[in-house]
Amino acid sequence: MLSTVLLFGFTAAAAVTDLLWNKIYNWNTYSGIVAGVALGAAGSAWLAADPAAGTKVQRGLGGPLLGDSLLGLLVCGLALVVCFAIFTGVSGGDVKLVAMMGALMGLEKGIEAMLWTFVLAACFGLIVLVWRVGPLKGTGLAVRRIGSKLRPYWFAPLSEAERELLKSRLFIAPSALAAVVIVRFGLIV
Secondary structure (H helix, E strand, O other): OHHHHHHHHHHHHHHHHHHHHOOOOHHHHHHHHHHHHHHHHHHHHHHHHOHHHOOOEOOOOOOEOHHHHHHHHHHHHHHHHHHHHHOOOOOHHHHHHHHHHHHHHOHHHHHHHHHHHHHHHHHHHHHHHHHHHOHHHHHHHHHHHHHHHHOOOOOOOOOHHHHHHHOOOOOHHHHHHHHHHHHHHOOOO
């Protein structure tokens, strides 16, 4: 229960700051990471003292045990580091946010929430793009962009102004909040 409250609190704070100022603050993500690992350590100590207390998930605190928390932190964090290195729409705050989700949710649920975050962020970005550019013009620009990469002699490359039109902001933190709700409450199985 405590883990869920902290998870929602930290993720909601990140979503608000991301929407208002396009920034996910270190105080938020680092606090969430420390809280996730501390809850995992407390749960592991509790389990060691009372083996009947639970096996994989802490009964009293509601979060993963220490090993699962650390694995979630590491795997989710490294996955986003790779995305950060490859894609321009992912920032350092996004990396720390998803790592925090892994620490508070554990490996399996953290990966599931991370994947839902990607899907939702792509959908939100596409919605904003279609709203801003329009469906027909957006589709035409996308076809030209892809075509100029695959068949450079068949399609004219996009101008700088046209490329700017196709850039859409990814809403990672609000998507992460929605993903946490989906995963934590098992809304989509």
